[in-house]
Amino acid sequence: MASIDFSAEITQLRSTLSSIEQVTDIEALDAKIVDLETQASAQDLWDDVDNAQKVSAALSHAQSERRRISELASRIEDLEVMVELAAEEDDADTFHEAENELVSIHRTLDELEVRTLLAGEYxxxxxxxxxxxxxxxxxxxxxxxxxxxxxxxxxxxxxxxxxxxxxxxxxxxxxxxxxxxxxxxxxxxxxxxxxxxxxxxxxxxxxxxxxxxxxxxxxxxxxxxxxxxxxxxxxxxxxxxxxxxxxxxxxxxxxxxxxxxxxxxxxxxxxxxxxxxxxxxxxxxxxxxxxxxxxxxxxxxxxxxxxxxAGDVKASWGxxxxxxxxxxxxxxxxxxxxxxxxxxxxxxxxxxxxxxxxxxxxxxxxxxxxx
CATH class of the missing domain: 3.30.70.1660 (Alpha-Beta Plaits)
Known part of the structure; x- marks a missing residue:
């Protein structure tokens, strides 16, 4: 029998991922990928090497960010199936594997959450x-x-x-x-x-x-x-x-x-x-x-x-x-x-x-x- 309330944990994972998707603006990200793919496929792209490198780097980053979010959604689905199988067969090894995957997903979500905090001008x-x-x-x-x-x-x-x-x-x-x-x-x-x-x-x-x-x-x-x-x-x-x-x-x-x-x-x-x-x-x-x-x-x-x-006289960090x-x-x-x-x-x-x-x-x- 699992000592972790997987149902509550999976609900929390989905809620966190949903928040990340909203902040990331998945529709805008998908539109950006389509635009960059169009630029990257242009025949004269490499006539301007600096611009070509920027387009390629931006496309690679956008695709990687989109893939991470998609893969996380799949991993949460797979985790739910794994827990159901472990419960049906009362399999301690599978429960242990699910616990490890739960920790790993939490870690990846934390990393994505931190990225959403980077919204400064530069x-x-x-x-x-x-x-x-x-x-x-x-x-x-x-x-x-x-x-x-x-x-x-x-x-x-x-x-x-x-x-x-x-x-x-x-x-x-x-x-x-x-x-x-x-x-x-x-x-x-x-x-x-x-x-x-x-x-x-x-x-x-x-x-x-x-x-x-x-x-x-x-x-x-x-x-x-x-x-x-x-x-x-x-x-x-x-x-x-x-x-x-x-x-x-x-x-x-x-x-x-x-x-x-x-x-x-x-x-x-x-x-x-x-x-x-x-x-x-x-x-x-x-x-x-x-x-x-x-x-x-x-x-x-x-x-x-x-x-x-604004009258802010609070001292900054030393x-x-x-x-x-x-x-x-x-x-x-x-x-x-x-x-x-x-x-x-x-x-x-x-x-x-x-x-x-x-x-x-x-x-x-x-x-x-x-x-």
Missing amino acids: DERDAVITIRAGAGGVDAADFAEMLMRMYLRWAERHGYASKVMDTSYAEEAGLKSVTFEISAPYAYGTLSVEGGTHRLVRISPFDNQGRRQTSFAAVEVIPLIETTDAIEIPENDLKVDVFRSSGPGGQSVNTTDSAVRMTHLPSGTVVSMQDEKSQIQNRAAALRVMQSRLLLLKKAEEAAERKEL DQMRSYVLNPYQMVKDLRTEYQEGNPSSVFDGEIDEFIDAGIRWRAEQGKSDS
Whole structure:
């Protein structure tokens, strides 16, 4: 006899899936797939490679999202049949199999539910992440490199494309800063909750006396702008310097002045690019990231102005949003959501989905309380 009330659980699963279908707007999604399929079948599609790649990626994502919802509906139906068979034959093994499938369906529904919370203006965009070493000397530089690997491993686990755009190496070890792009549907909306100050506590591998060291790194996440975004930057507002790309320890890895440093004079915003082979390519990449940062800055200023007009004097979240503790105990804890993991190694190896999901839910709740 099953210890779980499968009837109530299946009713709840159907209710949750129905809510997700309403938020997703299945009819609109189906219409979008038909439109993208028409674009993808055009004979001249690949005359514009960039547009072709965007259409193909958008179609693949839309089809995948539709398929996940359809497959979930089928899995719930199959679960109901499995439970009926188990009850008829009083089969403990089948009941156990049904329990495992119930847990799996709940997990998949949770993931889809989180996706429905990504409805921001730029949430669908690719993400540009910049990590900067903070206080803590060489440990902070090493921590910055650990965080870069963590996010790149996360992208790899999900099959998302990533590209390092600029790297500034520290003298002894690690990175002063790094900027990289992650290309995936809703990459910005998903990863934007990772923005903030991250703290590492451990026995420093760079300290001869083996003392515990606390170090910090700042993570910035911005959406990658598209050519349709109306962000015009007057040429007079930009200062562009060119220099040679360099590797660890300042070693030259390029014999031409192909790297570009772009400064937006009114705001003081600086972007460096050295990943591409030519100065023209690095300048174009730098301009896109500069536009992305200025776009986000503009939106932040508008939001701050709205809050001031509304009389909102509530303090925002402080600098430190997550702690990675390796000594005297092992724990990674998000200080906003209270979510924590006891295995820092797996977290640094890219297993951060639970932190991200908790962050997205936390942000949605904050939005409700502020409205």
